[in-house]
Amino acid sequence: MAQTPAADSSRPARRGNNLDDVRRNNLAVVLGISHARGRVSRAELTRATGLNRSTIGALVAELVELGLVDEAEPSATKLAGRPSPVIVPREDVVAIAVNPEIDAVTIALVGLGGRVLSRIRHDTATAPSPDEVVAIVAAAVAGMRGELGASARFVGVGVAVPGLVRASDGVVILAPHLGWRDVPIAEMLAAELQLPVTAANDASAGVVAESQYGAGRGARGLVYLNGGASGIGGGIALDGQLFEGAAGYAGEFGHTFVNSAGSPCHCGASGCLETEVRRAPLLALLGLDNTRSEELEEALLAHLARPEGPDAAVAALLERQGGFLAIALRNIVNALNPELVLLGGFLGTLYAVAPERLSGAVSRSALPGAGDGVRFGRAELGNELLAVGAALLAFKPVLEDPAGVAAPAG
Ligand SMILES: [Zn+2]
Structure with missing residues (x-):
């Protein structure tokens, strides 16, 4: 008899309740686990879904038939007993x-x-x-x-x-x-x-990728902020799923208001995070141009490690940009109560040079509750x-x- 999976309560019930719908939904659950983990044994699938062994066997056979996964014998193991076959998503x-x-x-x-x-x-x-x-x-x-x-x-x-x-x-x-x-x-x-x-x-x-394969794995509420050549972008993932908003535009944290005396932004407002926290002035102070942006972090860390200490202009810029970034993060933390905030691109660099200063500034200014439990980190997947x-x-x-x-x- 078909069962509904117990472990994947995050998956919305999208279909009716006839047996074919249950089976198709279970196929999606099994393929989803295989896709996320890469290699997974039947025994692990049984544990993760709460489905019985024969149901898992039938679902795996159907996914093999559909050409979506291969089932392989696992490599030799020292444990006694017959090892469970491994299910691998097909890379073709x-x-x-x-x-x-x-x-x-x-x-x-x-x-x-x-x-x-x-x-x-x-x-x-x-x-x-x-x-x-x-x-x-x-x-x-x-x-x-x-x-x-x-x-x-x-x-x-x-x-x-x-x-x-x-x-x-x-x-x-x-x-x-x-x-x-x-x-x-x-x-x-x-x-x-x-x-x-x-x-x-x-x-x-990017936030969905980090949430499934990167530093955001397992985080229930994840916010991702990236600083690149085109300003600052952001995304929100809840339980591994993108939060799109009504029409797909959610997460534009680059246009969070952070400075009442700030510069005009191309969006028509002024004092946006994207106008106050920019990569270009940091590159310029370190003598790098746009084509060498990948060297920014190494150059900045080397500069900060100089025996004579950092240049006053560099220190002031980091202080100023870090301060505005902390304001934006405070707003995000108060509004969304995320479990984890990941910073990518040059925002990851700003975080890396003074992680405690940034997270401390946010924790001190955010509301108790939301601000206490939030963790900060860097995006992991880099170029990919x-x-x-x-x-x-x-x-x-x-x-x-x-x-x-x-x-x-x-
Ligand atoms: Zn703006």
Whole structure:
């Protein structure tokens, strides 16, 4: 008899209660665990879901039939008894991840299970237009299809965009740093590649990746803030799921108000976190230009370690930016009561040079309760973050309803 899983109470009951619906939901639960953990034994699946062994066996057999997982004998073990077979997501089930930025378009192939199989960064002289992005992606994907061979199954494309993306149709309503407004990027790529395409804000894609594979694993309420070339983005994940808001725009923490005497922001307001906490002045003080931003942290740590101490201008800038970042974090902590706040990009660097100063400033100013329990940390996935996050957008329909995806021919 089919059972409903006990352990995964976070999954919303999306379907009716007939047996077929229960089975499809259980398939999604089992594939989800396999996708998140990479390798998982039948015994672990039984424990994690609360389903009995024969039900798990039938679900795994169906996922094998659907071409989504392989079942392998585990490597030899010293323990007595017959070891439980290991279920592994198939890496020839792939998603294409796309991330247009102001100076490059990055395209990655990601296997089911979240491993980045290959990644191409195509540098552009200026911010790429939507048509340029489509042409660059089409050329890259043609090459990747050749590399993978005929057996590979492309489930779809995920696009992580540094801007505001409408969740319902993947239209970029505004990406100020790319100069895009009302661009139907998902539709354009779908027409070119003949694959389903999902687009989302880059930090929203990033928070889901950190929550499933990075420093945010297991955190029930996760906020991610990233400082990059295009300002400050943010995302919220609750129980591993992206919190989108009503239409997909939630998490724009870069436009949190932090300074009543602040500079005008491109959003039309002034004193936004994004105008007060910027990477460029820090790079300039350390004698680095934009192309050397990856050296920022090393240069800053070396500067702070000088025997004569840091330059007064550098110390003042860190103090000022750290102070404004703490104000934004206080607002976030008070409003959302997250368990964990992860900082990425140059915000991770600001945190790294003085972690106690930043977390202390937030704890002292936030309300008791929300401020007491919150933890701070750095994003873990680094260069692969957006590739993994964008791929998760593309894998979502498969993960939600594995049986709804056509099995491979033959
Ligand atoms: Zn703003």
